[in-house]
Amino acid sequence: MSRLHRSNVTTTLEPSFEEENTEHKEEEYTPLHPTLTALEMAKALSEVDKDHLDNFVEVNPFEEEEKEQNK
Numbered sequence: 914m915s916r917l918h919r920s921n922v923t924t925t926l927e928p929s930f931e932e933e934n935t936e937h938k939e940e941e942y943t944p945l946h947p948t949l950t951a952l953e954m955a956k957a958l959s960e961v962d963k964d965h966l967d968n969f970v971e972v973n974p975f976e977e978e979e980k981e982q983n984k
Contacts, residue, residue: 973979
């Protein structure tokens with residue numbers, strides 16, 4: 914009967930869900946394959962280079978001859 918009258922103290926270990934240190938940042942993955950590097954360089958060059966058609970100047974090589982014929 915002594916067990917029935919004894920008060921057992923039971924302790925349970927509960928995991929704590931406190932906020933962890935938020936200063937730890939994971940490093941961003943950067944692929945190192947040479948093909949991917951070449952693709953990135955090609956994209957960068959295409960963004961920098963202007964379209965050659967932006968420099969288009971319309972030329973009429975026969976403009977002077979047409980003026981002479983219309984006189």
